[in-house]
Amino acid sequence: MPWREIAYNLPCCYGPGIMSDHTPLREADNGHAADDAYRLIREQILSGQRSAGAWLREGELAESIGVSRTPVREALRRLTAEGLVRHERNRGVQVQAWSIHDLDEIFSLRAVLEPWGCRLAATTGTIDVDALDALAHRMDEVAPDGRPTDVDELTELNNRFHRMILEASDNSRLAGVVSSVIQMPLVWRTFSRYSPDALRRSLAHHHELVAALAAPDPDWAESVMRSHVRAAWHSIRLRDGGDRAPGPELPDQVSTTAGQPPL
Amino acid sequence: MPWREIAYNLPCCYGPGIMSDHTPLREADNGHAADDAYRLIREQILSGQRSAGAWLREGELAESIGVSRTPVREALRRLTAEGLVRHERNRGVQVQAWSIHDLDEIFSLRAVLEPWGCRLAATTGTIDVDALDALAHRMDEVAPDGRPTDVDELTELNNRFHRMILEASDNSRLAGVVSSVIQMPLVWRTFSRYSPDALRRSLAHHHELVAALAAPDPDWAESVMRSHVRAAWHSIRLRDGGDRAPGPELPDQVSTTAGQPPL
DNA sequence: TACCTGTGAATTGCATGCAAAGAGACACTG
DNA sequence: CAGTGTCTCTTTGCATGCAATTCACAGGTA
Known part of the structure; x- marks a missing residue:
């Protein structure tokens, strides 16, 4: 089966031939697209650039980072496992909201x-x-x-x-x-x-x-x-308006081991 | 843009046109390749079919399950996050060994x-x-x-x-x-x-x-x-030959809340 | 107005192929 | 004989394109 595309994959990293003009991030490019994607997306969430409830689109992230959607998907699954984002089948991933x-x-x-x-x-x-x-x-x-x-x-x-x-x-x-x-x-x-x-x-x-x-x-x-x-x-x-004491469900001392004099 | 391959993707599930003869698993096929892969691989590990230290090859798993490598990769990443398997870059994934x-x-x-x-x-x-x-x-x-x-x-x-x-x-x-x-x-x-x-x-x-x-x-x-x-x-x-008491690091009572009469 | 229904656009899910990284075999050199 | 370069083979990493799903919105019916 003949395959005519010439540079189907470029020699090494740096994704597709045509790249949008706003330089892809990947500052400390260590050559591992999935890791870079993970780190960058995570940073954007923790720094508040992506606020709670915002949808994370694979395509947009891939383009802004400068990799294809595959490593972005991997990063998003990892963040899902860590609880930083929520994943809904066929709908996408959104930044977790906290209460x-x-x-x-x-x-x-x-x-x-x-x-x-x-x-x-x-x-x-x-x-x-x-x-x-x-x-x-x-x-x-x-x-x-x-x-x-x-x-x-x-x-x-x-x-x-x-x-x-x-x-x-x-x-x-x-x-x-x-x-x-x-x-x-x-x-x-x-x-x-x-x-x-x-x-x-x-x-x-x-x-x-x-x-x-x-x-x-x-x-x-x-x-x-x-x-x-x-x-x-x-x-x-x-600092949060919430002025009641932290949950009564946790008694003041949860775990006290008996006895044993100090020193 | 002409596309000559006929059934590049089959209409719904059930992957590539040519399939090996040993029927793919996916018993309760719910139509979600990645989920099926996750569940099946996990079962194989927990049941002992894949023993500790064994390498899990994406290709082999994909074929035996009856999906492509992509959902298998996703399943393996998930299992990695859960600690059931270990992932080494560019080498693969092996079943976690326990001590x-x-x-x-x-x-x-x-x-x-x-x-x-x-x-x-x-x-x-x-x-x-x-x-x-x-x-x-x-x-x-x-x-x-x-x-x-x-x-x-x-x-x-x-x-x-x-x-x-x-x-x-x-x-x-x-x-x-x-x-x-x-x-x-x-x-x-x-x-x-x-x-x-x-x-x-x-x-x-x-x-x-x-x-x-x-x-x-x-x-x-x-x-x-x-x-x-x-x-x-x-x-x-x-049952394990180990006959010493479970770790002394955990005192017999870790957490005793004082007082409060029974009933 | 309220309720379907269908159509189109945006987006994810997945299969596939090429490129690169390791692992092992084997010959060559000091 | 140990160490090293190279060659091959296996396997993972990633880019890409089609198929399927979802959602918004417009139009038809009661």
Whole structure:
């Protein structure tokens, strides 16, 4: 069967012969179309360029990114699995919309999982306390007196801080579950909602966590982390008109292990 | 633009013109190639037809299922996101291999999440106790005297029992997280590893859970569920040569809420 | 007006073919 | 004999085009 098209596929990357004039994104083109698509679309969602409820058209995305629809589809399926977008058969994909109820679900889950992970990290004792301490101090610098100079960097440092603790818990699924669940608050651009007081308290918690993990005292670590998460929950809700306390379904202490004197 | 191929795509489903003689699967063909591929591949993995470490070739799967490689790729990406298979760029996809350590991770997570969910279910009080009770009794019938007559049905009933409780917790993410995490034990074909004694105890737990949720007494419900999960953990490990107790990292009681008299 | 019905445009679903990346075999070189 | 280049074969990655579905909207009927 003869095939007459000459350059059916171009030699390497950079898709179809004719390309629209607005340069395709793919800044740090690493040669993996699907990965690029995933990263770029995800960024656009988290940065708010694509707002909740907006439809993501495969064709439009493919053109703007500079790849064909195939890798875009793959990226969209991945984002669907992560819960950032919703997929309806034969209709397309739209950016997931979040409600206060979602926020409550997420924080009540965090308020169970993160303290537990923190306890585990204190128990295994395999955490690099110095690195953790460095992160905490770096955050102080980025947010002197509770006023952040760079919200993005602060968020990034905070994520690394929490991730480091969870990874020391020796339960990789725990770390995976938490990070899959806390995607949404990123959309909320968490730290920009903190009052200076709340932010100062949050940073103080970090230092206290370092101390509890250095001790190491699992009860202390778990308890500080629970305070930390619940305080964050309040800080975010308060800015949102929602002034009732975070869900009554979560008692003040969910998980207290008996006894064991401090130190 | 002339197009000479006649049946380039066949009118509806059922892929390419020439099809190998061994009938493609797609038993309950619902007309959605990607979904069919996902379901069939998943079944083959869970049933053990594709054993851990085996490579899943897109071409082979596509042919055996009776679709093209595109929907197979989509199914494989989905399974990757769920952790059932591993994907290596340009090399392919292989069935995930599990270790005792994975089992411990999963059960220690369950031992935190399911009791908490059970507490929530008892607190919201929105659970259909009668339906739950019916499931518990049905399980008695399928496993009279701790000897299952149909392991598959028993597993299915058990899954429904636990899912029903988690869905009553009013935290959809909790249900999602648990079900995404407990895929692996399915591979272990859990109930076939239970001794008659262990299975009897497990079924008794179910009835006790119904009672605790009917009361409703959140402390009781939470506590029974914790026993239930930890007992299951032991039952599975004991059959595996591993005779040490499930990870010391999880104290016997992870989450005890103070006070509140029974009833 | 309310309710079908049909037509067209936009968009996804899927099959296919080429190009590129690995894996293994084998000869060649130091 | 170990290391290295090259050749081939297998398999994935991606671009593309047709088919099918959905939606909006216009026109016909009660």
